[in-house]
């Protein structure tokens with residue numbers, strides 16, 4: 001493995017994970033590991049399953065169960081413990097909603113469409129879950145929120161509603177909202193795809209800061225190859241739910257080995 | 272029968288007004304039921320287990336698809352025969368009317384809930400918000416903005432249907448005119464005209480207020 005951290009336990013482990021939507025098998029026994037603190041970029045053509053992987057980690061989708069998971073896998077592990085499943089009587093069972101609710105607290109996600117709560121001011125967007133999920137005091141939550149909103153360059157917008165902000169500003173609030181939960185794992189799904197081109201740089205700048213100043217494990221789906229190159233330790237190229245190739249960003253972007261990777265990168269760079 | 276008589280009109284006016292007061296009281300009680308129960312039903316239809324949800328949806332559909340008059344008569348006779356003959360027509364009528372309209376308001380609430388982008392639910396999940404917060408501060412406020420005008424329109428419609436309860440003996444305006452007619456063999460023209468004008472006088476400002484509310488909600492921050 002390429003990551004410098006794989007000599008410790010992986011923070012994320014996909015063990016022969018399956019995911020189907022009806023007749024469509026998106027992931028067929030997908031396995032990979034991600035070390036704590038790693039920054040991994042997922043690239044690949046549309047429909048290759050990148051979003052599905054992130055949504056499985058956020059528990060917005062559930063894995064398609066496999067018979068006898070102890071033997072056959074089909075399980076996602078996080079921080080050394082089963083995540084899509086739970087242990088009961090020494091055996092793995094599909095996780096209950098209650099188990100998932102508790103486990104996913106260490107995972108945060110930033111969405112392509114921001115998904116801020118439109119009925120709450122910016123500050124409240126960032127404090128709400130701190131107070132009601134993490135049970136922080138209102139004062140503590142507010143001071144943390146102000147600190148993070150300052151970090152993303154929006155200290156003057158705390159009293160605005162989301163729809164009074166530009167897309168780039170909304171996305172930076174969404175990043176602050178996710179960080180306020182002190183996640184161990186941060187999932188970023190094409191977070192600049194919905195933005196006007198001139199607003200992309202600010203958002204990526206904030207994420208570069210986060211990558212530089214924290215040791216949060218990051219899974220990034222993006223078409224911003226320059227950004228991927230700068231922040232990630234590893235790039236995984238997906239096609240049809242399968243890892244076609246994985247390597248350091250330098251190797252993948254300057255010397256891709258697989259034809260599918262070469263074709264994909266050529267197509268993205270031509271955009 | 273003769274033409275309009277001012278004398279009869281002024282004699283029947285206080286009676287019709289009293290009937291109208293009854294209409295307002297029924298509207299108030301049934302309105303609270305329709306607004307509250309409709310919301311409970313809409314939330315239950317999204318959250319309750321299937322063995323609650325299915326029969327509940329079936330019941331609501333049944334209520335929407337049978338006439339209010341039949342429901343009122345059925346409940347009135349069955350409750351007075353089998354449960355308690357002392358229950359007043361006012362109470363039974365208000366409950367039947369409220370339930371009937373709850374089956375409509377629940378649909379307006381449901382539409383409001385379904386119009387909320389899935390990303391709102393997903394963000395709430397990603398933040399591990401407890402269900403009561405997700406509903407209370409994320410979903411319901413956004414639903415309210417979308418459903419309030421529709422629910423207000425159902426309440427106005429309900430208000431105009433209160434006279435149906437005359438059939439089970441709620442002493443509203445028709446009953447009052449009927450009573451006057453029974454005594455004087457006159458007053459239908461005057462009584463129903465006054466009743467109509469009172470309905471108009473009450474529902475017009477409410478309709479205008481609803482329109483204004485609709486505009487204000489459309490311009491709100493979300």
Ligand SMILES: Nc1ncnc2c1ncn2[C@@H]1O[C@H](COP(=O)(O)OP(=O)(O)O)[C@@H](O)[C@H]1O
Nearest residue numbers: 021024026044045046047048049050051052053
């Ligand atoms: N909820 C869903 N229902 C049905 N099909 C889905 C659903 N979500 C994703 N898919 C399908 O799964 C495949 C992988 O999708 P996705 O993970 O979004 O790919 P990517 O993010 O790489 O573009 C696509 O064919 C997509 O149409």
Ligand SMILES: [Mg+2]
Nearest residue numbers: 050051052190
């Ligand atoms: Mg995607």
